[in-house]
Amino acid sequence: MTEQSPIQNLAKSTFVYVTFIRTTPEKLWQALLQPEFTQQYWFGVTMKSDWKTGSPWRMTLSDGRLGDTGEVLECDPPKRLVLSWRNEFMPELTAEGFTRCTMELVPDRGAVKLTITHKSDVADSKLIKAVSGGWPTILSNLKSLLETGEIALTPNP
Numbered sequence: 001m002t003e004q005s006p007i008q009n010l011a012k013s014t015f016v017y018v019t020f021i022r023t024t025p026e027k028l029w030q031a032l033l034q035p036e037f038t039q040q041y042w043f044g045v046t047m048k049s050d051w052k053t054g055s056p057w058r059m060t061l062s063d064g065r066l067g068d069t070g071e072v073l074e075c076d077p078p079k080r081l082v083l084s085w086r087n088e089f090m091p092e093l094t095a096e097g098f099t100r101c102t103m104e105l106v107p108d109r110g111a112v113k114l115t116i117t118h119k120s121d122v123a124d125s126k127l128i129k130a131v132s133g134g135w136p137t138i139l140s141n142l143k144s145l146l147e148t149g150e151i152a153l154t155p156n157p
Contacts, residue, residue, distance in 0.1 A: 013125035015132040029078030041141035043155040
């Protein structure tokens with residue numbers, strides 16, 4: 001009998017996105033969490049929670065369907081937010097279970113460095129593949145909205 005390598009047990013899927021936004025950490029924090037902001041840059045999506053550690057959170061899509069849910073694992077405004085995250089509207093993604101999304105905000109030379117790290121314990125995760133296409137679009141819109149007052153990209157038809 002051969003022993004399994006511990007490396008094999010650590011197979012995960014990870015997506016990391018870093019952007020710099022000309023704003024303050026407080027304004028960026030507000031934009032990430034308040035429904036009146038998220039609806040503008042996230043194509044009508046709203047996120048709701050009291051944003052306290054241990055609290056549930058939910059994302060509602062523009063058509064009213066439940067998009068994603070989870071729990072607030074860490075909340076240190078306006079520096080760090082860690083969420084457990086599960087897709088609720090695509091069965092093949094829901095089946096993968098919960099992922100972990102970390103948002104870190106660090107002031108940097110008159111801007112804020114925003115790092116999004118989305119991880120799954122599932123190797124070759126379909127959810128991580130999906131968010132790797134979604135996060136860049138959403139965060140481009142967020143950056144444009146905060147810096148110019150307008151979003152850069154409109155929803156796909």
